[in-house]
Amino acid sequence: MQINLEAAVISQIDLSRFLPHVPPEYRAPFQGAPGEEHYRLLAHLSTLFNDATLVDIGTDAGCSAMALSHNPRNRVISYDLENRRRSDIQLPNVEFRVRDALHDWQEWIATPLISLDVAHEGDYEAIFYEFLSTSPFNGLLVLDDVYLNEAMKAFWATITHTKFDITAVGHWSGTGLVVFE
């Protein structure tokens, strides 16, 4: 699979229809340019697949879930350990779940795309990566904040699958793309 990750292409993504669901303090970052924020990148990646279930781990206010729902032909399951959404976001192709994603893994393991953006302490990331490595998953894993702190840098360094630093079109704090095949 060839993926076009040109900034000029990703910049074209229009996320403005989601703004009514985005908390005011996140509206500028949500529309940030590739290389500054990763929401347009997530939306762009959603266009690579159709009729798929995409997985968002770390819902917070729902911004990454909304970006992943950009392609209406896909369904998004978004997980958080607590409900941190500021409003009752209702989108036809997003389902929010308040529990550990690993609880439901058999339901989504055929997904072509997972976004992982949790507490950035490196521990859950390592557990999740180890789980995927020993599972039938053969899609793309997008990691946010891989250079945010020493724990995340160390975690990123441990990844042995084919991986790409796509920070230039993602989040300034480091965006990693891991390919499972």
Ligand SMILES: C[S@@+](CC[C@H](N)C(=O)[O-])C[C@H]1O[C@@H](n2cnc3c(N)ncnc32)[C@H](O)[C@@H]1O
């Ligand atoms: C940085 S925020 C996510 C931001 C969001 N992905 C976005 O881009 O808008 C991290 C979130 O991960 C959640 N979280 C922490 N550990 C988690 C876990 N093991 N599974 C799911 N969510 C988790 C936190 O409650 C928090 O809401």
